Amino acid sequence: MIEAMKIRFLIPALFLLFAAADLPAQTKVWTLDECIGRALGYNLQVRQAGLSVEISQVNQEQAMASRFPALDASVRQNFSWTDKQNLAGNYEFTGSNGSSVSLNSGVTLFNGFRKQNSIRQTSLDYQRAVLDAESMRQDIALQVLDNYLQVLYAGELVTNSGNQLTSTGRQLQLAGERLNLRIISMADYLQVKAQESAEKLTLANAEKQLLLSRINLMQLLEIPVHDTFAIAVPDLSGTGLQLITDDAGVIYEKALEIRPEVKSATLKKRIAGYETAIAKGAMLPTLSLNAGVSTSYSSVAEGLKFASQLDHNFSPVAGLTLSVPIFQQKQLKSQVSLAMINARSAEISEQSTLNQLRKNIETARAAVVAAGKEFQASEEQYRAMTASYEVATERFNQGVISPVDYLFEKTNLINAESKLLQSRYNLIFSYKELEYYQGKPLTL
Numbered sequence: 001m002i003e004a005m006k007i008r009f010l011i012p013a014l015f016l017l018f019a020a021a022d023l024p025a026q027t028k029v030w031t032l033d034e035c036i037g038r039a040l041g042y043n044l045q046v047r048q049a050g051l052s053v054e055i056s057q058v059n060q061e062q063a064m065a066s067r068f069p070a071l072d073a074s075v076r077q078n079f080s081w082t083d084k085q086n087l088a089g090n091y092e093f094t095g096s097n098g099s100s101v102s103l104n105s106g107v108t109l110f111n112g113f114r115k116q117n118s119i120r121q122t123s124l125d126y127q128r129a130v131l132d133a134e135s136m137r138q139d140i141a142l143q144v145l146d147n148y149l150q151v152l153y154a155g156e157l158v159t160n161s162g163n164q165l166t167s168t169g170r171q172l173q174l175a176g177e178r179l180n181l182r183i184i185s186m187a188d189y190l191q192v193k194a195q196e197s198a199e200k201l202t203l204a205n206a207e208k209q210l211l212l213s214r215i216n217l218m219q220l221l222e223i224p225v226h227d228t229f230a231i232a233v234p235d236l237s238g239t240g241l242q243l244i245t246d247d248a249g250v251i252y253e254k255a256l257e258i259r260p261e262v263k264s265a266t267l268k269k270r271i272a273g274y275e276t277a278i279a280k281g282a283m284l285p286t287l288s289l290n291a292g293v294s295t296s297y298s299s300v301a302e303g304l305k306f307a308s309q310l311d312h313n314f315s316p317v318a319g320l321t322l323s324v325p326i327f328q329q330k331q332l333k334s335q336v337s338l339a340m341i342n343a344r345s346a347e348i349s350e351q352s353t354l355n356q357l358r359k360n361i362e363t364a365r366a367a368v369v370a371a372g373k374e375f376q377a378s379e380e381q382y383r384a385m386t387a388s389y390e391v392a393t394e395r396f397n398q399g400v401i402s403p404v405d406y407l408f409e410k411t412n413l414i415n416a417e418s419k420l421l422q423s424r425y426n427l428i429f430s431y432k433e434l435e436y437y438q439g440k441p442l443t444l
Contacts (some may be wrong), residue, residue, distance in 0.1 A: 011340075011376045030147050032444050035221055036141045042222040043140050049133035056122070056129035061353040063122040066115055069107035076100045078136060096299045101310075104292035109320075111288075112281025121274035126266050131264040131412045138260070138436070140220075142371040145432055145442045147217040151231055153425040154210035160421065163205040164414055175403060195407045199414075234444045236424070242431060244369075248362045255357055258439040265346075265353040272346035276339040283325060284334050291318040357437075364434045378420040385409075385416040 030038075040046055081095040108115060175192040178184045189394060218225050246254075256262055293316045297309045304312070325332060392409035395401045 027228045027230055029230050030221075032145065032234075034149050034440070035148055035217070035231070036144050036442065038221045038223070039140050039144045040137050040352075043220070044222070046133070046136055046140055049129075049136040053126070053133050056126040060119075060122040060126045061149035063115075063119045067119070069105045071105045074102050074104075076102075091150075096261070098296060098298040100294060102292060102294035104290070106288055106290040109287045109289055110284075111286040112284030114278050114281040116280065117274045117277045121271055121278070124271050124274070128264050128267040128271065131260040131267065135260040135264065136329045142433065142436050144217070144220060146429060147213065147220055148231060148444075149425050149429050150213040151210070151217055151420065152233060152236070152334050154206065154213045155233070156421055157206040157418070158203065158210050160417055161199065161206045163409075165196065165203055168199050168410070171403075171406075172196050174397070178399070183399060184403065191403045191407055195410070202414075236428065236444070242279070244365070244434075248358075248365045251365065251434070252358050252361050255361060255437045255439075256354070258435070259357060261353055262357060265350040269343070269346040269350050271342040272339070276336065276343050279332070279336040279339040282335065283323075286321075286323040288321045288323075289318075290321060290334070291316075293317070315434045361434075361437050364430065365435060368427075368430040368434050371423065371430040375420075375423040375427045377425040382413075382416040382420040386415045389413040 076099065078098045078100075079095065080097070081093060083091050083093050085091050131139055172192045175184060177190050179186065179189045214226050217231070218229055223229065293314070294309045295314045297306050297313070301309060389409045389412070392401060392406050396403070396406040428444075438444065
């Protein structure tokens with residue numbers, strides 16, 4: 001009875017399992033936010049930067065713990081054997097054992113403020129590591145946006161090339177009918193045929209570009225390359241010129257307050273300053289306090305029990321140690337000189353970071369202006385070429401113009417459409433790159 005009930009419930013379960021296996025797999029469509037989140041979670045450079053943050057945190061905690069006294073405990077057990085002469089004048093090999101226990105502690109009272117400066121230095125180094133990791137995250141996000149737009153651009157290029165090829169195919173069919181009616185010559189027909197072949201090559205190149213763009217994006221996201229990878233296509237048809245009121249100098253001043261690489265460069269300069277202070281502190285005396293307690297037991301001491309010996313041998317000790325560097329083979333002076341050189345190098349590195357940021361912003365703003373003009377010109381050219389092509393199509397269908405003249409207008413339209421598409425995506429990325437330096441989120 002029980003076995004029959006098991007079989008009765010098992011059959012529907014197996015049916016549902018096989019039915020689910022026959023359902024088509026749902027292809028995940030990746031949005032820009034999901035792509036950025038995936039890259040930040042799996043990109044090896046970002047993960048490596050995260051580990052650097054953890055290392056800096058451990059160093060900071062260790063430096064702060066160095067303020068407290070160190071405490072060591074030790075236990076020792078000894079066994080010894082000697083060849084002694086007894087009262088009868090004979091030599092006898094006898095052994096003995098002993099035990100000792102000690103507890104020692106020490107703390108540095110003064111070491112030229114090296115400990116305090118080291119704590120401040122490691123704290124700044126931890127903040128620097130966090131900023132460097134954030135800078136890496138933002139750079140990877142910008143790379144994802146660039147690759148995402150490349151996939152969108154390549155996808156539209158494939159669509160437009162396919163539409164053009166379909167249109168040319170219809171014109172080739174019409175040209176074939178006219179050739180049979182002896183309205184056009186074989187040369188005119190072959191012109192349309194050659195145009196179709198050229199557009200097939202254009203479509204193949206566009207598909208190749210789309211494939212490579214998809215691969216680049218998947219590799220950036222650390223996703224194994226597969227054919228089902230797809231991204232969400234936002235509506236970018238309304239993208240146009242935007243008014244930019246701030247000049248490069250204003251944007252640069254804003255970026256100085258928010259960009260993590262700028263803050264990181266400033267911290268590196270401060271860290272180098274503490275390195276110089278630590279090196280100079282090594283030339284000052286060091287004062288430390290040491291304290292300890294010990295006791296011992298020996299089997300040689302006859303008549304005294306173990307506990308009694310531990311009590312009588314109890315020995316506390318305390319003392320101060322003053323260490324003064326006198327001659328260190330110029331090592332301390334060399335360390336100070338190197339630290340001061342590194343400090344000047346950090347100042348130059350900070351200025352280099354500021355200069356590079358200013359140059360990047362100037363270039364990005366100039367790219368926006370140039371991309372805007374290019375997009376505006378491409379849009380006007382596309383409208384003009386579209387109107388000219390529509391007239392040419394009507395005249396070609398009426399047999400007024402030759403296929404050569406018609407294909408000339410069609411080629412101009414294809415080129416204008418390609419330039420418009422490219423200029424639109426250049427404009428979008430230029431705007432986003434400029435917003436990136438202003439700390440705005442990367443969205444489409």
